């Protein structure tokens with residue numbers, strides 16, 4: 231069945247007793263055993279819980295994986311995955327990385343003896359030069375946030391397999407509607423489902439999908455043992471959001487494409503970072519491995535003094551952290567999402583004080599452009 235149909239039908243045919251079209255919220259932590267040595271398949275909700283199970287099966291199916299796991303946040307998913315590694319292990323990680331992932335690796339995992347090197351994961355020579363005898367995995371974000379760098383997933387997976395490394399892809403920015411890394415050879419996909427999958431800026435969640443029996447069993451063990459699982463209410467909200475993922479992603483892509491063209495032509499803007507622009511350095515790789523483009527883009531203003539008036543003057547667009555929801559949000563990465571990344575690394579990759587990240591919502595694009603145009607005009611007038 232096509233992905234649009236599978237999305238719309240999440241949970242709709244799973245409840246046999248009443249025929250409820252919307253899968254119920256099973257608000258129970260304990261499950262009665264029929265007899266000694268028997269189980270309904272559910273024993274205790276940390277291990278397995280009915281509403282969460284439907285969500286987990288759905289995401290496993292959408293990503294073409296073998297098992298899905300719902301966590302209390304994207305960071306909880308990452309923490310569960312990092313627990314696959316032991317003292318002395320080393321990871322290769324995308325240079326332009328989500329700030330929270332960097333913080334977890336550098337401030338927490340490092341204390342447990344798990345180290346990481348940050349590299350441009352699209353550069354195989356760079357990856358090879360940073361690979362150590364104790365390297366166990368590659369963690370890729372593609373596109374990266376906020377600089378929209380693209381990694382050729384299949385190319386890295388082939389290289390990683392050759393060296394016996396597992397490949398983990400953070401697929402938050404594209405979702406399985408546009409990109410399915412497991413089909414390209416990856417072993418694990420993680421999501422901050424708080425973003426596009428939930429889609430409404432109202433529920434915090436993480437999702438993991440794995441390929442292969444042994445890895446899936448290891449993750450199931452860690453998910454249950456570490457316990458950062460998603461509750462039944464939030465699992466239901468997540469499925470509710472995901473039913474409209476196809477429609478939302480198509481509109482996000484449409485709006486972001488129009489916005490990228492507007493910004494690209496604007497005299498106050500120095501550079502636009504969007505993989506849907508033909509001028510993007512990895513446009514061809516992006517077109518090959520994904521069926522569409524994200525609704526996130528970043529842009530660099532020519533003059534840093536315009537940032538404050540722009541963020542003060544936008545009205546429809548909210549000045550707020552996060553991304554991927556129906557509402558347009560604008561973030562200032564250098565002082566918000568990426569503040570935990572040392573200035574030296576930020577400067578090296580180009581996250582500076584002139585860069586804004588824009589999560590283009592599903593409002594009418596003319597209204598979004600009008601709002602930003604107005605803010606640009608106010609900023610320009612204040613400079614003169």
Ligand SMILES: *Cc1c(COP(=O)(O)O)cnc(C)c1O
Nearest residue numbers: 303304305328400402422424435
């Ligand atoms: C937001 C985000 C995370 C963290 O997820 P939370 O749900 O906020 O814990 C991880 N990776 C990426 C790419 C993100 O955007």
